[in-house]
Amino acid sequence: MRSASQSPDNRVEDVCASDIAADLDALPACAQPDCSQLTVDEVGSAIAHQVTEPLTALLLYLHELKRTTALPGPSGALPALIESAIGEAERACAIIARISESFQWSGEPELAIVRGRQAIRWLKRGGIGEQVSGDQSPEFASLTTRERQVLDLVSSGASSKEGALRLKISPRTFEAHRAQVMRKLGARNTAELVRMVFVGGLSA
């Protein structure tokens, strides 16, 4: 499978100019841009991007739900409700598409990607911590300060490497803390952990 040659339709003229993006990610949080260094367009696009992610998952799940409930067997009012839910999800998707297309990026697409990623990182860093620490369930109360920091970072989408960098610990230690948080909160995987934070399932 591995080959150095390129097929004709996959010819690549320009080499990886945006490797600079990797360098940007390696910067410590204090060296990352804050909101004032981002343009309105960049922040707007990043917000729309962040909302689009859960909408994508929601839309996929709803359609899958519709498909599986369409199988033979008693389902009562479910199909109509699912149809309504899909309608609402698609309405939200259309709204966010219209919003995001109202933002403009000047400059090269390469630069737009790098700046867009910076804006997403800025968004991920902010706001979510309070949501986590506001949960007063017994499971949450059992977390140590370090474990809460790890949960904050995991729920804001940080990878082990990014989280470890922020907390100045090794990725392995970060992962060990994450495993401990999952055990205490009864989450089977990271996705469930993130869901617990966002839907308040910690007290369930």
Next chain:
Amino acid sequence: MWALVIDDDVNVGEAIQAILASQRFETVHALRASSGIHALEQRRFDVVIVDLFLPGMSGLDTIYRIRQQAPDVPIIAMTGFRYRHRASNSTTDLLDLAKRRGATIHIHKPFTPSQLVEAIGASLERRRAPEPASVERELQP
């Protein structure tokens, strides 16, 4: 059939995995470009679905690396970023760039299962066809 999904959003990856399971795809979900490329070294995939905004390495570079490693694999580039380019007033520049880097086809988030399945079908078809044509899937409100 095997699919590799490279997306840093855990839940989107899982949702895609659920849809592909119904299409009899075995899916490997990589949260980072580096783990995706590592997965590609481990086994052969029938299709790779990659998000353009990844931590550590941009999706464009990821596509380039995948293309170097697996010249024949269909690559579907996806993004939730839509913006109006000031110069051309179009939303396609980013995805055009993805194609130049080696993506077979692109798809805008959010998409429906049928749009995803269609994109996979088209990308597999494209691999067999010598002259690629432009196909863009948009979610109609």
